[in-house]
Amino acid sequence: MTTNTATVDIAIIGGGIAGLWLLNRLCNDGYNAILLEQGDLGGEQTIASQGMIHGGIKYALGGALTGASEAIADMPDHWRRCLKGEGDVDLRQAKVLSEHFYMWSSSSISSKVTSFFASKVTRGRVDNVSKAERPAVFQDNAFKGALYKLVDLVLDVPSVVNALADNYRDRIFSIDWQRSAFSQKADGSVDTLVASDGENAITLTANQFVFTAGEGNEQLCSMLSIKKPAMQRRPLKQVLVKHHYPHALYAHCMGSNPSPRLTISSHATEDGKNVWYLGGDLATYGVVLSDEALIEQAKAELNDLFPWLDFSESEWAVLYVDRAEPKQKGLLKPDKAFAETANNSSNVIVSWPTKLTLAPNMADEICTLLKQNHTAPSGDNVPANLHHFKTPAIGTPCWETLFR
Ligand SMILES: Cc1cc2nc3c(=O)[nH]c(=O)nc-3n(C[C@H](O)[C@H](O)[C@H](O)COP(=O)(O)OP(=O)(O)OC[C@H]3O[C@@H](n4cnc5c(N)ncnc54)[C@H](O)[C@@H]3O)c2cc1C
Numbered sequence: 502m503t504t505n506t507a508t509v510d511i512a513i514i515g516g517g518i519a520g521l522w523l524l525n526r527l528c529n530d531g532y533n534a535i536l537l538e539q540g541d542l543g544g545e546q547t548i549a550s551q552g553m554i555h556g557g558i559k560y561a562l563g564g565a566l567t568g569a570s571e572a573i574a575d576m577p578d579h580w581r582r583c584l585k586g587e588g589d590v591d592l593r594q595a596k597v598l599s600e601h602f603y604m605w606s607s608s609s610i611s612s613k614v615t616s617f618f619a620s621k622v623t624r625g626r627v628d629n630v631s632k633a634e635r636p637a638v639f640q641d642n643a644f645k646g647a648l649y650k651l652v653d654l655v656l657d658v659p660s661v662v663n664a665l666a667d668n669y670r671d672r673i674f675s676i677d678w679q680r681s682a683f684s685q686k687a688d689g690s691v692d693t694l695v696a697s698d699g700e701n702a703i704t705l706t707a708n709q710f711v712f713t714a715g716e717g718n719e720q721l722c723s724m725l726s727i728k729k730p731a732m733q734r735r736p737l738k739q740v741l742v743k744h745h746y747p748h749a750l751y752a753h754c755m756g757s758n759p760s761p762r763l764t765i766s767s768h769a770t771e772d773g774k775n776v777w778y779l780g781g782d783l784a785t786y787g788v789v790l791s792d793e794a795l796i797e798q799a800k801a802e803l804n805d806l807f808p809w810l811d812f813s814e815s816e817w818a819v820l821y822v823d824r825a826e827p828k829q830k831g832l833l834k835p836d837k838a839f840a841e842t843a844n845n846s847s848n849v850i851v852s853w854p855t856k857l858t859l860a861p862n863m864a865d866e867i868c869t870l871l872k873q874n875h876t877a878p879s880g881d882n883v884p885a886n887l888h889h890f891k892t893p894a895i896g897t898p899c900w901e902t903l904f905r
Pocket residue numbers: 514515516517518519520537538539540541542543544545546547548549550551552553554555676678713714715716717718720721737739780822823824852853854855856857858859
């Protein structure tokens with residue numbers, strides 16, 4: 502094993518959407534940035550996500566726009582610019598699964614919500630869908646509900662991870678924490694990171710270390726005795742149903758709660774079938790159920806909402822996954838992307854996007870912190886001695902792994 506030294510402007514730790522987006526943004530701005538990933542890229546929440554780029558209306562189901570709905574209103578446009586190659590990050594290689602997300606009610610929704618959707622506030626963000634325009638699955642005469650179309654788009658997340666990684670593959674490296682460790686100065690800031698991929702090792706210095714490791718931020722912070730910011734987990738139990746119908750559906754079903762009763766995204770599998778990936782209240786409240794009980798509940802939901810479809814021959818699976826976020830009072834859902842300098846380590850920024858959608862917003866917040874910390878882009882190339890390091894693979898989505 503050889504040991505040598507390298508210096509970069511920014512070392513990003515964690516390669517989900519947060520780290521990958523940030524790497525792209527910083528390199529485009531001239532920073533000499535690198536990313537260190539301990540597993541697969543997109544490995545945890547990102548590859549498990551449903552790929553919806555929200556305009557925020559999902560949060561307005563109570564009949565009013567909240568902080569959460571306002572903070573992300575311009576995110577679909579931001580992502581669309583990137584998909585066209587006209588944004589701050591190049592996403593031209595990423596695939597769009599659907600240009601729209603739909604919202605439907607199985608019966609009549611509350612008049613408060615109906616009039617809210619018809620109001621000026623949501624104009625341009627929610628449209629009523631005529632019978633002729635309905636997606637194929639809602640063309641059946643048995644469908645009696647109201648259907649709306651949102652500006653939200655849906656992305657094929659593995660292709661997003663791949664596109665972001667491809668843009669700067671020479672700056673992404675594996676890290677093995679069994680053989681890696683930080684050293685700190687007397688004031689608590691990071692002095693060096695001895696980083697190893699298991700075969701090669703390097704003593705790394707950086708103007709700033711940015712933690713974008715999702716749930717892994719907790720352990721990274723504890724390595725440096727960082728108490729603030731702190732993290733919270735909000736668990737989900739998503740249900741997957743693999744079936745023979747061709748219907749690709751991207752939709753929220755509105756029930757009586759202000760959150761969606763069911764959220765469905767669709768994913769084509771390598772064996773030519775279709776998986777409906779079920780989130781929403783089913784996944785939030787399903788965390789207390791056994792897998793078997795949750796699958797029974799999911800079957801009952803689909804039978805109730807789509808009585809004209811037959812899922813009796815379908816395959817079922819469950820994915821338990823935690824959402825990692827900055828700690829909120831009462832375990833509430835955070836409103837926006839989060840980035841903060843660690844309380845006792847002046848060259849460490851800890852960040853959670855809180856939503857795939859908000860990755861661009863998170864990168865903006867970090868760029869502001871870097872300016873405040875007087876961290877300027879050097880324009881330097883990636884240190885040559887890092888090129889021996891291994892490159893992490895791209896994660897595999899659960900609709901491919903869970904049915905094997
Ligand atoms: C089921 C589900 C569905 C969702 N659907 C949507 C949606 O449709 N739209 C939306 O906007 N949001 C959605 N979200 C939220 C969104 O997925 C997350 O907010 C986002 O992906 C978080 O990204 P991240 O990069 O912070 O974390 P992650 O994706 O978890 O990435 C963290 C990365 O850091 C790595 N890592 C961990 N520890 C270390 C370490 N010590 N050193 C190096 N690397 C490390 C991990 O291996 C991983 O690759 C969903 C979340 C879930 C769970």
